[in-house]
Amino acid sequence: MFKKILIANRGEIAVRVLRACREMGIGSVAVYSDVDRAALHVRKADEAYPLGPAAASQSYLNIDKIIGVAKRAGADGIHPGYGFLSENAGFAQACADAGIKFIGPTAAAMERMGSKTRARQNMEKAGVPFVPGTSRGVPSAAEAATVAERIGYPVMLKAAAGGGGKGMRLVQKAGELQAALDSARSEAERAFGDGEVYIEKAIIHPRHIEMQVLADEHGNTVHLGERECSIQRRHQKVLEEAPSPLVDAEMRRRMGEVAVRVARAASYTNAGTIEFLVDQNKNFYFLEMNTRLQVEHPVTELTTGLDLVHLQIRIAAGEKLPLAQDDVKLRGHAIECRIYAEDPDHSFFPSPGKITLLLAPSGPGIRHDSGMYEGWTVPMDYDPLLAKLIGYGTDRLQATARLERALSEYFVGGIKTNLSLFRRIFPDPGFVAGHLDTGFLDRLLAQPYESGSAVDRNREVAAIAAGVFAMLDPSSGGASTDAASRDGMATEPASNWKRTARQEALS
């Protein structure tokens, strides 16, 4: 077993992994950039070392610095979390070269699954179902047109090196193909330095459902059931759940079999996720493999009763999987809400800044994996994920009810968050019925929204409360006094600005 693990990450996932280390009696080493000195993961770690400037390329993406810290601290394992270096085969190799165990798959397995077209060639050999299309980039517009005719419009163009929706184009008819191909290629070239684009049949109203797999280093591979991740905004997942409202036991068995076959074909070890595109007739197609722990792993933990980070660490330490496929029993329903620092009322603009008030929910069936705390300033330099609120219940209805209850207790002040978005999602009839697809959220957001009845009555309550606040806590003052002293205007003597301010005060 490991003595000391370095966590090459930040935010809630770094805290998540630190906690697993603490639970297993393993020392933990945090790393942090200049703007993260006060971050929660640094506070909670046994040891912490600076990486340098905020820019990820000079901190959390800097392989040499991280390996240097690991050696200096005497870490014998590195957990990469998700994002940053987690799917970087070069980093996995650098760990191996330094004699430090990378807690994840081998560099070779990552490379096999890293490029979508290369992964596809490997997987087709293993008999994995794919969306009809090309397994390689299309060299010419003429060939693209031939392929598109064969598989039938609409088709989707995708960047081979892609991710996050970059270099993706939906083509409805033949006349649009040339222009779409050109723009997808140039976007892929700019985003990934690789303009390779392939063609697939477009699945209309697709669902995004993924299977969690675990593989030890002794040839044992199991799947832990699926997660439904169809609720997305701009290809960013917002809410995930397990099990999927669509998947029955038979479909789960078939998807699980394919997922295990994919992992075996790649000689995959540790935790991984096979993503599938699923059409409305329950046909599923391999999309890609994520060679890391997923953000949404807690919903699988709650429905299987397993701790995926513990298991990742045990597998990396050379232990055998403690369970066979038949031992995996799914129970209940879990849903995760990703809490982002962004403003749902203003096009989801990012909203970094100081958290002036934090009231976190608790109670039955609620798990809160968070990287924030009251008084902490959310830096502007990284991903806006603040925390994950996970609800568990006997069934989907109870899990949802618990989350809605938890949302009523949850408050983050000082910055904007997307908490209100979930209050919209849960009562939606489509959500309640489990009729999900990747366009669900865009359609929901396009509807006009008026939050609530009893508005006038609560307006009076707000007025009374504002007065009581002022009386009980007068030192805190009103907002406009704060603004006047902070915006610098009031301190410029005899300026026009100050004169205007005075005029405003008198008007």
Added chain:
Amino acid sequence: MTYEIQVDGKNYRLELNRVDGRWESRLDGRDISLDAVLARRDVLSIIIGGKAYEIKRERTATDLHVWVGPRRYDVQLRDPRSLRGRARADDGKGLRKLIAPMPGKVVRVLLKEQSQVEAGQGVVVVEAMKMQNEIKSPKNGVVRKIVASEGAAVNAGDVLAVVE
């Protein structure tokens, strides 16, 4: 104590007194049965005629918000004994400040001083969390002053430009 309070644009006059630990309260002349405890800074437990509320207060650099349940109310508070809490000029006349809504970095200044600007037109672009956000003019007018410079870091509430 008497407060003039504006909530989402509607004006209220609130009289509050504490007598022997009990609250006496009148809203626009109506007697209100009220009890209130400050649970912690910015969190208030109040009971109005038997109905219980947990109220949160949020003060940003530019605004005062009061949350009742999931709903946020914009509040302006005037304590008649002082000039504190005066309403900022939001009436479309005079000078208007463009304020950074979040900390970030100024990546572009789109207009020069003294240039004409239309309501909704971008003046300054601020980047945060890898997203670029245009800070737009709230009114038609002239850009009187550009305070922000390209490359500069700004905090929430900083004035970026002034439009007249």
